[in-house]
Each structure stands twice: as C-alpha cells, then as structure tokens.
Amino acid sequence: MSTDHQQGRVALGARLRELRTEADLSGRALAGQLGWVQSKVSKLETGRQTPSPADLDAWASATGSPGAAVELRARLRGLETQYRSWNRQLSGGHRERQEAAVLETRRTQVVRAFESARIPGLLQTADYARHMLAAGCEFIGSPRDTEDAVRTRIRRQEALYDAGRRFHFLVWEAALYVTIGPPEVMAAQLDRLVGLLGLDTVDLGIIPLGSAPRRTPAHGFWIYDERLVIVETINAELWLDSPADIALYRKAWDWLAESAVTGHQAHRLIGRAGASLTPR
CATH class of the missing domain: 3.30.870.10 (Endonuclease Chain A)
Incomplete structure (x- = not known):
C-alpha cells in the first residue's frame, strides 16, 4: 500500500475517533450500537482498515453527526482515487x-x-x-x-x-x-x-x-x-x-x-x- 494512501487512511481514522469522542461514546459502546465487534472500531480509528461508505454513514448516524457523512465519504473517495483494490474494481x-x-x-x-x-x-x-x-x-x-x-x-x-x-x-x-x-x-x-x-x-x-x-x-x-x-x-x-x-x-x-x-x-x-x- 502506498504511504500517501496509508497516511490518508490514518487521517480518516482520526476524524472518526474525533466524532466518537465528541459524542462521549467509548469504542465498546459505539460497537454495540452498530452491531460490530469492538476490534473493527479500533482498526478503523487507527487506519488499519479501510471503511466502506456504509460504515461511514453508520458511524456518522451513531455519533449524532449525520451531516458528517458527506465529509467522510469525500475523504474516502480521495483515498480510492489513488488506491483501487482489485477486489473492489x-x-x-x-x-x-x-x-x-x-x-x-x-x-x-x-x-x-x-x-x-x-x-x-x-x-x-x-x-x-x-x-x-x-x-x-x-x-x-x-x-x-x-x-x-x-x-x-x-x-x-x-x-x-x-x-x-x-x-x-x-x-x-x-x-x-x-x-x-x-x-x-x-x-x-x-x-x-x-x-x-x-x-x-x-x-x-x-x-x-x-x-x-x-x-x-x-x-x-x-x-x-x-x-x-x-x-x-x-x-x-x-x-x-x-x-x-x-x-x-x-x-x-x-x-x-x-x-x-x-x-x-x-x-x-x-x-x-x-x-x-x-x-x-
């Protein structure tokens, strides 16, 4: 994976963490709301996993910031413009x-x-x-x-x-x-x-x-x-x-x-x- 792509994914993860903490939610509580395992929340926030558009929409809704979904999707599109996995393509x-x-x-x-x-x-x-x-x-x-x-x-x-x-x-x-x-x-x-x-x-x-x-x-x-x-x-x-x-x-x-x-x-x-x- 390119360094630029990884840096972008880390930055996206930091924004996700910011939304969670602003909503005063723990990683465990957010995972429970979304029906996810807690490790997924951790991986997304640390840039170890690329979220799907649906993941971003769910995150924005669960943290009480549905308007942030547009921003989050734009960040994801920026990543995908450069790095396009074969599985997805x-x-x-x-x-x-x-x-x-x-x-x-x-x-x-x-x-x-x-x-x-x-x-x-x-x-x-x-x-x-x-x-x-x-x-x-x-x-x-x-x-x-x-x-x-x-x-x-x-x-x-x-x-x-x-x-x-x-x-x-x-x-x-x-x-x-x-x-x-x-x-x-x-x-x-x-x-x-x-x-x-x-x-x-x-x-x-x-x-x-x-x-x-x-x-x-x-x-x-x-x-x-x-x-x-x-x-x-x-x-x-x-x-x-x-x-x-x-x-x-x-x-x-x-x-x-x-x-x-x-x-x-x-x-x-x-x-x-x-x-x-x-x-x-």
Whole structure:
C-alpha cells in the first residue's frame, strides 16, 4: 500500500475517533450500537482498515453527526482515487475496468508504457488477452466475463490507428518468453508485435536481457500525457496524478528507454523468442 494512501487512511481514522469522542461514546459502546465487534472500531480509528461508505454513514448516524457523512465519504473517495483494490474494481468482472482503460486512452494524446513480464494490453492479440484475463479472474476470484472483457480490450486498440496520438512502449525482453497460453498463442502474439514495428503511431522498444539500465525495472507502469500514472500491483492499482509522482515515473521511463533497442534490432529479439517456442 502506498504511504500517501496509508497516511490518508490514518487521517480518516482520526476524524472518526474525533466524532466518537465528541459524542462521549467509548469504542465498546459505539460497537454495540452498530452491531460490530469492538476490534473493527479500533482498526478503523487507527487506519488499519479501510471503511466502506456504509460504515461511514453508520458511524456518522451513531455519533449524532449525520451531516458528517458527506465529509467522510469525500475523504474516502480521495483515498480510492489513488488506491483501487482489485477486489473492489473487479467485483463485477473485468469488463468495467477495460471500459475505464478505453476512456483514459481516448483522453490521452501520448501514452508511455513499460511492462517487464507481459505484453502491454494495447498490443495484445485476442487470444493472448483471453488467457491473461481468465488467469486474472481465477487469481482474484472475480466473476468470469472474459469474452466481454476481451472485446473491450481489443476495441481500445482502435486508438493505435489514430494519427493524432502517439504510443511509446518499452518491454523487457523476458516478457517475450513468458508463455501465456499454448505456443500457437505466443507465436501469434509475437507476430503481432513484429507487425506493429512499422506503425507510425507506435514506438516499440525491447530492453535486452543483457542490458544494464540505469533504472532497474521494478514493476510495470503507464503514463498518460503528463497528467496520470497508473501502476499495477498484485492487490491494487495506484492512480498517481501529483506532478512529483508523474515526473519521477517519466524519469524512470526515460532511463529505461536508454537501454532499449528498436527497429530491426527489436525485430531480431522478437524473432529469437519466436524461434524458441516448442510444441507442448
């Protein structure tokens, strides 16, 4: 979890504690009114648990401050704008998150993306995306709406052919060897990358395994113009929009780009990965 998110959660907890003490209620008494275990009150007040909107409404009502619910919900929205857990985002399946990606791409003129262990979603074939999304459903335990999500992801790729946009991708060479689906799926995906090398709206750089970048890649990230960075972790996405965060990720992208190869050199690396595929 990001430090900023945790600090925000602690601040929200302090406000909850303030409302309780102003109402002259003990933690035990408040928990009894709400039908909660006392530990939940403690965790919310100390920032160890993120409240739901319903929790905040109940808290405001039980402490005699129903008008505070609007303020509390606004604080929670501020947290969720930056830190978006996968369990919450994917509670209805993957399609909604894919639709959000379509909208962000439409709003953006220049996209920069780095991926270390998979092909970027904007460059995926339908079959590759299908295996990726199905695996995500299984891992998170979210509803399976794979086909709808695949169709939405492929629709997002229409932006690649818009002459008014530019897409700059960096992919760690290892991602070319991470097998997603059977060999024929990987072969088609690698062919797709080769085909995109000549597209005038797309720059694709491959960072060779033997390179020595100034910035060691820690995780994948996407930069949308100079307004937003999206980082995926195992349990959540971070949506970062502060100028300092954006500048830092842009610096990381620039440093990684120094080690990337493009054009015929990238083509050679992709071909080498394709030649390594063996039937199962």
